[in-house]
Amino acid sequence: MKSWIALVARFVVILLAIFTLVSMVAADAWWVRVFDFPRLQFAIVLVVAIIALLVTKSKRLVIWLPVGLLALAFQVGQILPYFSIMPKKAVDADECAVPDRLHIASLNVLQKNTDYQATIDYVRAEDPDIFLAMENDQAWTDALSEALDADYPYSMKIPQPNTYGMAMWSRLPFAEVERNELAGGGTPSIKARIQRADGGIMTLFAVHPRPPRPGQDSGQRDAELVLLADLVRESGRPTLVVGDFNDVGWSSVTETFQRIGQLIDPRKGRGFNATFDARNPLMRWPLDHLFHTDDFGVTRFEVGEDVGSDHFPLEVELCLKPSEFAPQQEAPDLTQEAINDARDELEEASLGGAGPDAEKLTVEDDGDEHEAYAAE
Known part of the structure; x- marks a missing residue:
């Protein structure tokens, strides 16, 4: 034996x-x-x-x-x-005035899931300032709109039948909102300039690229994240990115994304917080993410209850105090190595003409100018 x-x-x-x-x-x-x-x-x-x-x-x-x-x-x-035994990458925000608070919930609803009411009940109970839904087709969009539009007067809805629909509801007004499709493939993203109670503006990007799976390599996903990182860097501060990345935070691509966008991963030091697969407890990993610039502190970072999807919701409460939090935490440096990695990801994704077109732009690294890429 x-x-x-x-x-x-x-x-x-x-x-x-x-x-x-x-x-x-x-x-x-x-x-x-x-x-x-x-x-x-x-x-x-x-x-x-x-x-x-x-x-x-x-x-x-x-x-x-x-x-x-x-x-x-x-x-x-x-x-x-x-894991929680390690130092937290993002600083805790133990106290936060109401105007500085931001409560976000995101959920991949699973397009074929038809239990709309479970998600509606969840959103009403969680009561976020901003709710992001992904994989919403027209039926999901109609059901959520009927339930949420009255409480969330500002929204951007992109229903699609290909499991890459996206919709965002917000109590805070949009100063500007636009749909992007950074790397093609029918996978939209959202850029929203959100007006805060004190009149300030913050930028929120929502993203849901395609995963690597049989018959579908990771090039489109990787290119979309790299191109998004360029937009994040250009958008100024404060900025957040939220969504189902179909990637884990420790992958080389997501690390490059954080360095190009100079974003902090608040999951680090706060627990594994796996959001997928909700149906299989043996095969779970964190696919849903929120990244932010160093202007924010974190009040809460958790995974929500099962709502009938193959993803658990991601729940994050933040506090926006740049003068307090920026000196206490350090976003990843924009290095030449990260820029070279971004270039490599885009070039590999573009092999055979299947990937996104890209053009050179100038970014700065410690006072020196380097080349990176952004969408045409």
Whole structure:
């Protein structure tokens, strides 16, 4: 029996070591990028396999134990910053005056889910200032509009039948709102300039790019995030980005997005907060995100209740006090390496003419001018 357990443990260590190496390859092939997601699951399985190797005193332990430990170290290193034992990337906002508060909830409703009332009841109970819905087709848009329009007089609705519809409801007035389609593929995004109670303006971007999956590589998603980051940087401060990224925060693409946009990930240090898959407790990872400039502090960052979708809602309460919070936290630096990575993502996405067109623009890094890309 021990020999069989040891054999299985060795096989698992070898397999997950291969998966770990594949995930380190800089390629947008879907079968490479899917290994970015289950880091926590891989780490747990590796721990079990390593324990099995030790207990059974497996053959060639001197070989397989280091292999397993190296793979485990890499997997844990990717996800460790997101757990509550680690320092928080975004500063806490323990006290916040009413005019400075901003409460946002976002939810991928799952287009084929027809339990509209569960989501309506959730929004009414959560009572956010801004609610973002994704995967809304016309039926979802009609149902939510009927229920929410009276309480949320400002909205932008983009119903689509391809699971990439998007709609935003807000109690705060829009000084300006526009639809964008940064990387094609029928995946819209929203840019809203929102007027605060004190008359100030903040910018909010909503995004939902396509995921990597069989028959669909990650190029379109990666390009959209890079192009969005350029728009974020150009929009000034304060700025937020919210949505279903179909990516995890520790991926190289999302890290490049944060550096180009100079945005903070408030999830770091506040828990894993997995939003997908709500239907499978064994396969969950954080796909829904909110990133912000250093003007904001965080009052609450949580995952909401099950509302019948394959995603849980993301609930975030922020406090906007640039003079207080900006000196206490540090957004990622816009480095030449990040700009080069962004260039590479766009060039790879454009191979064969399938990706977005891009043109050069000038950005600054420590006083030096570098080239990056933005949508035409």
